[in-house]
Amino acid sequence: MTATTTAWVAGFRSAVLSPYETIQLKQPRGFHDQTLRQILHLDGGGEAVRLQLSNEYGKEPLVIAAARVAVRAGRGDAAETALLPGTDRPLLFGGADEVTVPVGEVVQSDPVDLAVSAGTDLVLSLYLPEDTGLATFAHTASQNAYAVSGNHVSAPVLDGAEEVDSRFYVTGVDVLAPEGTAIAVAFGDSWFEGTGTSTGTNQRFPNHLNRRLGRGWVVNQGIGGNRLLTDEVGLHGLARFDRDVLTVPGATHVLFHFGLNDLGLPGMTGEPPATAEDLIAGYTALAAKARSAGLTTIGTTMGPYAGTIYPGVDSLEGRAIRREVNDWIRTSTVFDAVVDVAAAVQDPDAPDFIRPDLDSGDHLHLNDEGTRTMADAVDLAYLGL
Template identity: 60%
Template sequence: MSTSTEPTPGRTWVAGFRTGVISPYEQIKLNEPRGFADQTVRQVLRMAGGGEALRVRLSNRYGRDPLTIGAARIAVRKAGDEIVPETDLALRFSGAAQVTVPAGGEAVSDPVDLPVTAGTALALSLYLPHETGLATYSHMPMQTAYAADGDLTASPGLPGADHVQARFYVTGVDVLAPEGTAIAVAFGDSWFEGVGSTPDTDHRSVDFLNARLDRGWVVNEGIAGNRLLVDEIGENALARLDRDALSVPGATHVLVHFGINDLGLPGMAGQPPATSDDLIDGFTRLADRVHTAGLKILAATIGPFAGAVYPGVSTPEGLAARRRVNDWIRTTDLFDSVFDVARAVENPDDPDFIRPDLDGGDGMHLNDTGARLLAESVDLRTLTL
């Protein structure tokens, strides 16, 4: 007999939440990695879309040793580190309460009956009984996680917990939803992940975009510092495309924002920026692979970053390449649609700079209002099947 957690005609598993993860062993670090031992980590996951059941995806992708999950629970978050106790459910893995994830491996929980809707804030609690080593993590999600000693996975709250600005070991939540639910993947850098927006307010550009949609939703695979062509921070876009976009269950569209870090990040290491030809070639290969997979691609123009406060990021060569690539993005027929982020947030008096009232404070990222304008630059008609 089928249960409510099994797909039946008319419903299927799709991505309800995603978060891009990186290795803690990279040379360039925007947020310090960490590990755990005999600790509970409680993490808030805001659902992009909902369904009548869910399953959780965990990853030890970049771990160097097996990862033991001693207990895992999922609940609706009440506030801060507190859960709604009557929604609290144990997660199992092939029927077991514990799971060991091999180095480089992943684990998917058994489905649980916990109906969720778009905007539901879930609290995922993981008990990590042994020394983990440095954790596979999402390094700048603009969401607080909570770490406390011992197995407190079933505790209504975590008084005295450490507050950590990162996510650990989780890559997504799938939901059981009606067939034909359109899932778009925001595949890019910090302008999707949310750097510059107010932490713990869900004011990322992808959150604002989801608020505009009345059908389907967008899951967020942005990684702050990520590049189109070169590894660090995170695997480059062409390397992670299959895993983080094309294989996302239910995906129909891919939105891309890349280029700022290809042009600016090398300056922090004394390297020359990518050329405009390099980026155009990379975007071309990216679009070809998305189309080959049968999905549509929506490309953003590269946002302004001349005001970046970080030494070496803003260079005349990098800014000139940005202008050339943006001219190409606006005129090529390679993409199914273009959303002109650069024009939406640039300073009209000096378009290489972010408009002052939209600047997140470092000349390189958008504040909450800027994130909303990024979302509004997407024509919703281009997200229909």
Template identity: 55%
Template sequence: MTTDSTAAWTAAFRSAVVSPYETIDLFELRGFAGHTLRQIIRLDGGGTALRIRLSNRYGKEPLHIGGARLARRTEGSGIDSGTDTPVRFADAEDFTIPVGEEIVSDPIDGPVTAGDELAVTLWLPDDTGLSTYSAVPLRTGWAVPGNALTTPTLDGAEGLEELATRHYITGADVLAPADTRIAVAFGDSWFEGTGTTHDTDHRFPDLLNQRLRDAGSNGWVVNQGISANRLLTDEIGEHALARLERDALTVPGVTHVLIHFGLNDLGIPGQEAYPEPAPIPTAADLIAGFTALADRIHAAGLTATATTIGPYKDTIYDGYSTPEGIAVAREVNDWIRGADSPFDSYADFAAAVADPADPDRIHDDHDSGDGLHVNDAGAKALADSVDLATLTI
């Protein structure tokens, strides 16, 4: 491929992954044997070439991939066959990912732009065991028996399965101008997008990207949210302090990190113990965790923006919302808004979607229906709460 000394590999899509071997079991766990997977990624930014990242981080056996293809998506599981191209890794079309590792493809030359929808098709000839996966990608994927790597559409195929989870794909990078600014949305379901409409790209990072494009920004946001993820405790996914290096600080091109954590630290213990009470972190515990995040982000030379903990009173999940947890969230939010916060700036998520008559709960107009997650309108309110100037400093 051609090279450009003014360009650098830059994250253009991310999909944070979790282990299928966790104790808390909220999502469908899958393995594959003799299947073709076709999964869609939507680029947050563009460049002159592209490379794909695949992961066997949590697999217990080497992952044999008999072939990988990349094409522009048309509709449903359909692809534009004229754009279909093999994805090679170390110049091989048939390759194996060792246990615990992630690999990056050889570059695929040719321009791509923000909003491009690309189909990544994988042929998995052998038993994979339970897969490394993304819990709530909000993008339909497909699995069919047999080798259908180059099949123009899988719609209507015998044995077709729709997948609500994403498997093995952790990202795509593009060759972009070296001064491109990348913000990583590093957090929980309020970033991953739970509660917003499937297959519509109405998550908070998507809508913030739209604002950035409308403003003529040369950068974008990539999404590293994990639903049910916590600041201080593992599951779902490694806790924020454990995954910060991999999922934020070393993302190619990163200049800014956006943070949203705390909800699950306060809610999951009670939900898991219900109907019994459960101990939860104190405000001091969460503040210490947030401070450690900010310090490590700054030590990496990056800008850190916090978001206040979203409201969740009256959520439908038994045991999740408690008066004690609500009080801690209020105290932490006051700290995030105050002069003692170590963050460079903050976006007031809580205020953006709260019911003015009862600020501890989500306003009905912004509620997805479960009292814990925002809908499309709520995600827009979150995106609108971010001062774009904080992403360009």
């Protein structure tokens, strides 16, 4: 029997942003003499794992005095933070069990001999002995993190832990998978990251899409509030493409959903929305970057957001620009394929609005059924996975 050749590919990704942004959708925070336990729902599996931890936006070196990984035992009540017996492993960095991540840097752990599969909940426990300052984070992760005083990285369960609905320091988990495993990157805003879906239940668009795939998988590089053209909530899409797409090992395809925040967020400060011409130029530049890297490009139309509860975000001008740009996306040859997200989730009687049964309640984001409907709109032939 011939042994299967393996390679490191992305099994999970988490795009991060600065805790010092002008617009903050979640309250940033730091840690001091605390164990931080986080749940990482893997998009794909392999026979070993390695993790990436980022201090990209920290203002102090990040001291990690101890780190461990395990498989989560279950869900619900105490089981939320429970470790599956026999799976707890030390996480080492160059053979050491302690690491200091310099300001602005990312570190990668040594490989860990821990077999995981798609859908595994990996538990990462970090002991942070010193004052971290505000943490580099993914602010709308739709997954709680857990913090407790002292060093409890090996605790079977974190009793009495504080729950925080954000993800901190983690930018990725790689898995040792069969060579040739194909990875798609969902690169965009909150409609990919999962705002509006139920916390801790993995109902984001990429999660639903992965449940449809027979091989390969999609990793999530969405940032809630992220713009295509302008820095304000994270690096804008054109600026972070190299960091969040080109560095993803095994990437073969990229899906885009951008533009809503370029249209809506300026209204919060009385500024005009981005023009259709500027958005089209941005999409064209993104697609060119991806194609030059050999990636298959999949564009998506911008979802509806009329009537949103957020002051200033909805405007008649923004609605008209969204329709114009969506018409261009549908008919353009810039992308290798297009998914008509807007058509899938809009109210047929009022197309500028989300269909009521798919609305999270803020009239800007989809609920769990909405993200499933969005994923069902993807022709799997586009992905080749």
